Amino acid sequence: MSLRQDFIKKEQEQAKYQVQQVVQQINYEKNNTERLLKESIKARVHQAHRIATTIYAANKDKPEVQVTTLITDALRSIRFNQGRGYYFIYKTNGLSVMHPTLPNFEGTYKSDIQDERGNYILRDIAKVVTTEGEGFTRWWFVKPQDKDQEFEKIGFSKRFAPYDWFIGTGEYVIDVENDIKQRLLHRISNIRYGSNGYIFIIDYQGNYLSHYNEKFKDTNRYNTLNEQDVSNARQIIGTAEQGAGFLKYMSSMMPSTNLPAEKISYIMGFPDWQWAIGSGVYVSEIEDYLTTRENAIGLQNRQDLSKILWLSSFVTVFFVALSLIFANYLGRRFASYENKISDDFAELNLIKEQLQFQALHDSLTKLPNRVLFDTCIKDGIALSKQNDKKLALMFVDLDDFKKINDLYGHSVGDQLLTRLGSIFNQMLSPSDSVARFGGDEFIFCFPMLEDLAEAETKAKHICEIFKNHFVIKGKSIHSSCSIGVAMYPDDGNASEQLISKADIVLYKSKSLQKGNYLFFNDAINTQVQHDLLLESKLHLAIEKNELDVLYQPQIDVATGLIYGVEALVRWYNPKLGHISPVEFIKVAEDVGMINEIGRFVIEKSLTDILRFNRDSDIQLQLSINISPKQLMEPDFISHLIKVTTDMAADHTLVTLEITENVLINDLAKVQPILQAIRDYGFKLSLDDFGTGYSSLSYLSNMPITEIKIDRTFIDKFLTNSQSESLVKTIIAIGQLCDLTVIAEGVETEEQYARLRHYGCDLVQGYYFDRPLPLAKLTSIYQKKTRYPEADSQRDNALYS
Numbered sequence: 001m002s003l004r005q006d007f008i009k010k011e012q013e014q015a016k017y018q019v020q021q022v023v024q025q026i027n028y029e030k031n032n033t034e035r036l037l038k039e040s041i042k043a044r045v046h047q048a049h050r051i052a053t054t055i056y057a058a059n060k061d062k063p064e065v066q067v068t069t070l071i072t073d074a075l076r077s078i079r080f081n082q083g084r085g086y087y088f089i090y091k092t093n094g095l096s097v098m099h100p101t102l103p104n105f106e107g108t109y110k111s112d113i114q115d116e117r118g119n120y121i122l123r124d125i126a127k128v129v130t131t132e133g134e135g136f137t138r139w140w141f142v143k144p145q146d147k148d149q150e151f152e153k154i155g156f157s158k159r160f161a162p163y164d165w166f167i168g169t170g171e172y173v174i175d176v177e178n179d180i181k182q183r184l185l186h187r188i189s190n191i192r193y194g195s196n197g198y199i200f201i202i203d204y205q206g207n208y209l210s211h212y213n214e215k216f217k218d219t220n221r222y223n224t225l226n227e228q229d230v231s232n233a234r235q236i237i238g239t240a241e242q243g244a245g246f247l248k249y250m251s252s253m254m255p256s257t258n259l260p261a262e263k264i265s266y267i268m269g270f271p272d273w274q275w276a277i278g279s280g281v282y283v284s285e286i287e288d289y290l291t292t293r294e295n296a297i298g299l300q301n302r303q304d305l306s307k308i309l310w311l312s313s314f315v316t317v318f319f320v321a322l323s324l325i326f327a328n329y330l331g332r333r334f335a336s337y338e339n340k341i342s343d344d345f346a347e348l349n350l351i352k353e354q355l356q357f358q359a360l361h362d363s364l365t366k367l368p369n370r371v372l373f374d375t376c377i378k379d380g381i382a383l384s385k386q387n388d389k390k391l392a393l394m395f396v397d398l399d400d401f402k403k404i405n406d407l408y409g410h411s412v413g414d415q416l417l418t419r420l421g422s423i424f425n426q427m428l429s430p431s432d433s434v435a436r437f438g439g440d441e442f443i444f445c446f447p448m449l450e451d452l453a454e455a456e457t458k459a460k461h462i463c464e465i466f467k468n469h470f471v472i473k474g475k476s477i478h479s480s481c482s483i484g485v486a487m488y489p490d491d492g493n494a495s496e497q498l499i500s501k502a503d504i505v506l507y508k509s510k511s512l513q514k515g516n517y518l519f520f521n522d523a524i525n526t527q528v529q530h531d532l533l534l535e536s537k538l539h540l541a542i543e544k545n546e547l548d549v550l551y552q553p554q555i556d557v558a559t560g561l562i563y564g565v566e567a568l569v570r571w572y573n574p575k576l577g578h579i580s581p582v583e584f585i586k587v588a589e590d591v592g593m594i595n596e597i598g599r600f601v602i603e604k605s606l607t608d609i610l611r612f613n614r615d616s617d618i619q620l621q622l623s624i625n626i627s628p629k630q631l632m633e634p635d636f637i638s639h640l641i642k643v644t645t646d647m648a649a650d651h652t653l654v655t656l657e658i659t660e661n662v663l664i665n666d667l668a669k670v671q672p673i674l675q676a677i678r679d680y681g682f683k684l685s686l687d688d689f690g691t692g693y694s695s696l697s698y699l700s701n702m703p704i705t706e707i708k709i710d711r712t713f714i715d716k717f718l719t720n721s722q723s724e725s726l727v728k729t730i731i732a733i734g735q736l737c738d739l740t741v742i743a744e745g746v747e748t749e750e751q752y753a754r755l756r757h758y759g760c761d762l763v764q765g766y767y768f769d770r771p772l773p774l775a776k777l778t779s780i781y782q783k784k785t786r787y788p789e790a791d792s793q794r795d796n797a798l799y800s
Contacts, residue, residue, distance in 0.1 A: 007355060008264070011281035012246060014360075014371060015197070016266040018279045021374075022188055022199055023268050025496070029180050030272060034154070037176045038136060040081065041156045041169050045134075047536060048075055048087050048167050049158045054544075054574075056162055064163060072098040074543065081171060082179075089160075089167050092126040097165060115139040116150040125157045129166040134158035143172070181273065185210050190438060193369050196255045196282055204241065204274040206233050212255055228252065240269030240276030247278075254282045362436040364414055365421030373435035373443065377495040380447035381488055383431060387448060391488035392455035393495075394444040395502035396462060399480045399514040401440035408475055413440075415472045416479070423465055443499070452487065452519065459483050459517040466515070482510045483517035491520050535591055537573050538584055542600055547571050549604045550771035553781065554623070554742060554764045557756045562781050564621025566657070566764065567605035568771045569597065589629050598630040599639060606647055606654075608774045613653075616782040623655040623685060631658060632669070637676055651681030655706060659687050671702065678703035685742070689730060699737050707734055711745025711765075718750055731758050 052071045059067045075087045076098060089097040094111025111122050121139045128135035134157065140150040157168030189210045191199050198212040232249050239247050247265050254261035265280030360372040368376060377393065384391040398404075398420075405413040417440065424434045424442060437443045446458050462483060470477045484506025486498040501520045508527075509518035518524070541547050551565035571579045588594040602624055609622045630636060644651060656677060674684060685706035686699075699707070709730050717723040727743070734741035743755050746765030755763055772780070 008281065008283055011283075012264055012266060014193075015264075015279045015281050016246075017371060018191070018193060018197065018199060019266050019268050019277055022191070022277055022279075023270060026184055026270060026273075026275075026277070028496070029184055030177065033173060033177050033180060036180075037154055037171055037173060038156065040176075041085070041154070041171055042136075044080055044085065044169055045087070045156050045158050045167060048078070048169075049160065051075065051540070052160055052167060060162075068097065068163070074540075075167075076100050078539075081175070084175060085169055085171060087167060087169050089165050090122055090125075092130060092159075092164050092166060094122050094126070115141055125155065125166055125168060129157050129159040139170075177273075191370075192438060193371060195363055197279060198255070199277065199279050201278075202233055202236055202240075202276045204237050204276065206230075206237065208233075209275070213253055226252075236265070236267055236276050236278060239267040240278075241271075242269070244268040251280075251282070254284075362421075365418055365436045367421045367425065367442075368433060368435040370435065370437060373433065373437075373445070374495055376433040376435070377445050377498070380431065380433070380445045381493065381495070384447045384449075384488060385493075389447065390449040390451065390455070390490070391498075392444075392446040392449055392458060393486045393488070393498040393502050394446070394455075394459060394462065394517075395437070395484040395486075395499070395506040396442040396444065396481050397483075397506055397510065398440040399482055399510070401479070404477060404479065408473075408477070412472050412475060412477070416470055416477055419470055419472070420465075424462075427461060427465075443502070455485060455487065455519075456517075459485055463515065463517060480515035482506060482514050484509055485517060485519045487519070531587070534576065534579070534584065535587055537576060538571075538587055538591070538593060541571055541573065542596065546573055547597065547600060548773070549601055549608065550773055551605070551608070551777050552764050552771040553769050553777070554621070554762050555768050557752075557760055557763055562618065562620065563762055564623060564655070565609065565777065566623040566771075567601055567609075567625070569601050570771075585627065589627060594627045594629050595633050595636075598627060599643075601625075602640065603643055606643060606649055609653075610647055610649055612774070612778055612782070615778075618782065619653065621653055621655060623657055625657045625687070628659065631673060637673065637680070640677075640682075641680060652683070655683040655685050657685040657687045657708070660689070675703050678705075685740075699733070699739065704739060706740040706742060709741065709743040709760075714743055714745045714751060714755075714765075718754060727755075728758055731760050734761070735759065 051074055055070050055074060056067055059070060072089065075089070077100070079086055086100045088099050090110070091097060094109045096105040096108055096110050099105040111120070111126075113121050115121055117140050119139055121137070124137050124139075128137055137155050137157070139153050139155065141153060142148070142150050152173045153170045154173060155168055155170030157166040159166050185201065188199050188201065199210060200208065200212070201210040202208050228250065229252055232251070235247055235249055239245050245267060247267055249263060249265070251261055251263035253259065254263075261282045261284045263280045263282050265278045267276055267278040269276055360369060361367065362369045380391050383389075401413065404416065417436070420442070421434075421436060424444070428434060429446075431447050433445045435443050444458070444462070446455065449455050449458075463481065466480045470479070484502045484504065486492065486502040486505065488498060491501045492498045505518050505520040505524055508524055509516055512518070537546075548570050550568050550570055552568060553562050554564045554566060555561070556563040569581060569585075571581070571584055573579060585594070585597075588597050605622055605624055609620055613619050643649075644654065658674075678684060683705040684703060685708055686702075686704050687708045688710040689707040707730065709727060713723045713727050713730075715723075717727045731741050733739075740761045742762035742764065743760050744764050746752055746755065746763045746767050748767055751765075752763060752767055769780070
């Protein structure tokens with residue numbers, strides 16, 4: 001009985017520890033809600049203030065009414081925080097200048113507006129900005145969907161001195177908390193330990209927010225489930241409302257059996273969010289096994305004892321003469337009985353140790369699980385602190401592991417994880433440790449390090465493991481990993497801090513380049529801020545006329561005359577300077593702005609080149625680069641047709657350049673789009689030909705009219721025989737398939753002469769001209785009849 005109770009108690013303590021860890025994490029995130037909210041709205045208002053200041057500085061000679069219109073037009077449509085956020089503008093005397101959601105306010109005085117608690121909202125803001133210049137205020141309102149309860153809203157405003165305004169915005173604290181809740185619930189729902197351990201969360205209204213069983217999630221227990229489940233939910237909520245405690249009940253399902261089972265759960269309440277958070281241990285399986293073993297041992301012992309007693313009585317009564325012999329025999333039997341009891345208890349202790357091992361180790365890889373690993377980190381930090389050393393925490397995530405499961409099956413994926421667990425364990429020093437953190441994630445703890453260089457050596461060693469393939473079930477598996485590294489004491493002095501920062505930098509590493517490692521440092525925070533600033537500025541780039549289109553001439557090799565131009569978008573921001581298209585085009589694709597930028601380039605370049613052609617005897621062809629995401633927009637073709645029709649542009653003058661990955665990623669979907677483009681008379685160019693998985697099937701099955709030789713081949717084809725053969729082959733393919741062949745990146749007269757000798761149709765590059773603004777393109781090429789090499793070198797010197 002003592003053994004059973006002792007084991008169940010240890011299991012209960014483990015469940016309690018898991019719940020306490022989750023509650024600590026929730027509490028940490030909640031306590032940061034207001035800080036995150038304030039940082040966000042303050043940054044937004046500063047951004048709006050800079051926009052207003054820039055517009056005012058450029059138009060300060062104009063009347064206030066006119067400048068006000070320019071500023072409000074720029075700020076009115078801006079939305080943020082999932083569309084909830086907007087800007088408002090008031091004069092300090094309460095006159096509404098701009099209120100996007102309540103336009104009927106504009107032009108009226110609203111200084112007497114009060115919130116649900118009687119605070120004068122605009123008067124409070126005016127007082128803060130008048131005395132401090134900027135600051136935070138609070139007010140309380142009911143929300144449309146919940147008119148029985150008031151909610152706190154935090155606002156930030158900044159004074160705009162030229163017109164005695166303040167520009168501000170606000171956000172409900174509960175909305176930010178709800179964003180945090182959803183992120184936490186997603187993370188908590190993936191927590192597993194042991195074979196049956198998980199975390200469940202119920203709100204005080206009976207809604208299951210997180211649960212191992214998918215049918216319980218987003219379910220109101222009081223309305224849809226049976227009486228036993230309803231009773232369980234009420235008991236759990238009741239325990240949580242009391243603070244915390246253990247609860248014994250009949251669970252509807254044990255994960256390993258999918259059958260009802262008796263369960264003891266530790267429940268903690270989180271009253272701020274009215275959450276009941278729990279995790280438990282199923283006792284039936286353990287008790288059945290231990291009871292069976294105890295009964296078997298007890299029965300065997302009783303049988304042996306009965307035999308001994310019967311034999312003793314028989315010997316005493318009937319064989320007194322043989323008492324010495326039987327006494328000796330009985331001694332041996334009792335010794336055997338004692339040894340057997342000892343062996344049985346040894347077996348029970350072994351079972352106890354095995355169950356304890358299972359509770360603290362991953363069932364698949366046999367590595368420590370998160371519970372045990374947290375202790376390893378704390379011990380490692382204490383050891384490193386005692387010896388004035390550093391500690392590295394490395395978060396390792398397998399790249400594209402889902403593809404391995406999808407391609408070969410989950411059993412192969414599990415064996416790969418098991419193999420890696422064994423390899424990782426073998427590379428450890430005595431003080432090191434590694435754990436499986438869940439799914440395809442592992443985490444290493446390396447204490448007693450001298451410096452960052454030693455930590456980097458460890459990270460390289462982990463990456464090198466993946467250079468070799470893994471043979472599993474006769475299949476050769478290739479994989480890689482990305483690693484995020486956080487260091488003690490530089491990045492934190494607690495396990496939660498280090499794990500969190502290693503997790504952050506892991507996903508930054510994956511976004512930069514899979515198969516690499518990255519250390520957490522201030523540069524990452526700076527890069528994140530830069531990315532956010534870049535995204536913010538890009539949203540206003542078109543509106544503020546920061547984007548421009550330059551044109552690089554394309555020369556007809558046969559005649560030496562200019563044949564056409566390639567339109568190239570450029571961005572200059574007063575704060576960020578010149579931003580590379582490679583950088584901002586990727587951001588535009590990620591944030592959904594690529595279609596807007598693509599439309600700008602199409603309209604601007606068509607307008608410019610049609611103007612050039614109208615005033616010149618030369619009719620230039622126009623090549624426009626099309627992003628894959630832009631091409632797949634449902635209204636791409638209809639917009640292209642509308643623009644060219646409105647401008648009365650000849651479709652045959654326009655070539656759309658696409659990259660090869662468009663064809664690789666979704667050939668069946670993109671083929672009808674390309675065919676429709678050709679049916680309307682536009683031309684199609686396959687850019688960077690030869691750098692990817694170029695296939696002749698593209699040229700025979702796709703309506704391509706032009707192929708473009710990538711500059712990497714042109715750079716080397718005079719000195720590298722393989723590159724030269726590829727260039728000659730591509731030109732021959734073009735001639736065979738009746739396609740125009742254009743070479744980009746031509747920078748020397750020798751390259752030009754060789755391409756002319758091979759029969760290339762068109763060329764472009766710095767040897768002829770850099771990308772030019774329309775004015776320079778017009779002044780140089782409208783009257784030029786043939787491209788002279790000597791003039792080219794002089795012009796490039798002038799315009800470089």
